[in-house]
Amino acid sequence: MSDDSRPSPAGTRTAAVIPAAGRGVRLGPGAPKALRALGGTPMLIHAVRAMAASRAVSLVVVVAPPDGTPEVKSLLDAHALPERTDFLVVPGGDSRQESVKLGLDALPPDYDIVLVHDAARPLVPVDTVDAVIEAVREGAPAVVPALPLADTVKEVEPAAAPGEPEPVVATPERSRLRAVQTPQGFERATLVRAHETVTDSVTDDAGMIEQLGLQVVAVPGHEEAFKVTRPLDLVLAEAVLARRRLNDGF
Ligand SMILES: Nc1ccn([C@@H]2O[C@H](COP(=O)(O)OP(=O)(O)OP(=O)(O)O)[C@@H](O)[C@H]2O)c(=O)n1
Numbered sequence: 001m002s003d004d005s006r007p008s009p010a011g012t013r014t015a016a017v018i019p020a021a022g023r024g025v026r027l028g029p030g031a032p033k034a035l036r037a038l039g040g041t042p043m044l045i046h047a048v049r050a051m052a053a054s055r056a057v058s059l060v061v062v063v064a065p066p067d068g069t070p071e072v073k074s075l076l077d078a079h080a081l082p083e084r085t086d087f088l089v090v091p092g093g094d095s096r097q098e099s100v101k102l103g104l105d106a107l108p109p110d111y112d113i114v115l116v117h118d119a120a121r122p123l124v125p126v127d128t129v130d131a132v133i134e135a136v137r138e139g140a141p142a143v144v145p146a147l148p149l150a151d152t153v154k155e156v157e158p159a160a161a162p163g164e165p166e167p168v169v170a171t172p173e174r175s176r177l178r179a180v181q182t183p184q185g186f187e188r189a190t191l192v193r194a195h196e197t198v199t200d201s202v203t204d205d206a207g208m209i210e211q212l213g214l215q216v217v218a219v220p221g222h223e224e225a226f227k228v229t230r231p232l233d234l235v236l237a238e239a240v241l242a243r244r245r246l247n248d249g250f
C-alpha cells in the first residue's frame, strides 16, 4: 500500500469487482487461470491484494468460476488480506460481461464508485488503482488506465481460415491509440445502467459506457498492469514479482 493511498472522503464508498471466472484457454491446459500460481500464490490473491491495497477500496467482490465458489472462499480465508476490507464471493457466468454483471448484482447499496478489475492483471500497482478512483471522484463517469502502443496497428479483413493471409484495410494513426487496462472505474449507477441496457457483447466495461453516449476518460496506465493471457505473460509476471521481492528485500 502506498503512503499517499487515501481513504474515501465522507459520502463516497468504493468497491472492486474482480471477474475471475474465465478458463484461461489461451494460457493452456490447467486449473482456471485465476487459480494458477504466480510466485507460489494464486493469481487471484495477487489481484485481490492489489485492489485492497488502496485505502479507498472497502469491499472486494470476487466473481469465481461457476463451480469454484467454495474453493475461492477457502483461498481468501487462507491468505493474509487487509482487515479493513470486506470480501464477497459470487459465481460467475459464461462471458466476462456476464460475470461482471453478476458481481454488480451482489453489491450492497452503499457503494457509489465501482472498479472492475481482471483477476488476470495481478500486478497492477496501487498508484494506478488510486489514479482511477481519483478521476471518478473528480466527476468522470468512466475511467480507464491506458498506455500508448509500441507496435503499429493494422486493421485487416479477418482470414476465413487460420493461417491464411489477411488483406490490410487501414493503418490507424498510432499516436491516437491506447492499450486499455484495468481497473476501470465507474460511477456505480452509470455502470449498472450500462449492464442493464447494452445488449451488444463488448470486450471491456468502458465500451458499454461509450454505447450509452457518455464520455470515458483515460488516465496513465502502468506496464506492470499487463494481462496474463498467454504462457509468455506468465514468465514476465514471475520476473516482475521476483524483481519486486528483490527490491523489497525478501
Ligand atoms: N466467463 C468469464 C470469462 C472471463 N472472466 C474473467 O475476465 C478476465 C479477463 O478475461 P481473460 O483474460 O480473457 O480470461 P479468460 O477468459 O480466462 O481467458 P481465455 O480467453 O484465454 O480463456 C479474467 O480475469 C477472467 O477470469 C470471467 O470472469 N468470466
Ligand SMILES: C[C@](O)(CO)[C@H](O)COP(=O)(O)O
Pocket: 096, 118, 179, 180, 181, 182, 203, 204, 205, 227
Ligand atoms: C478488459 C480488458 O482487460 C481491457 O483490455 C480486456 O478487454 C479483456 O479482454 P479478454 O479477452 O476478456 O481478456
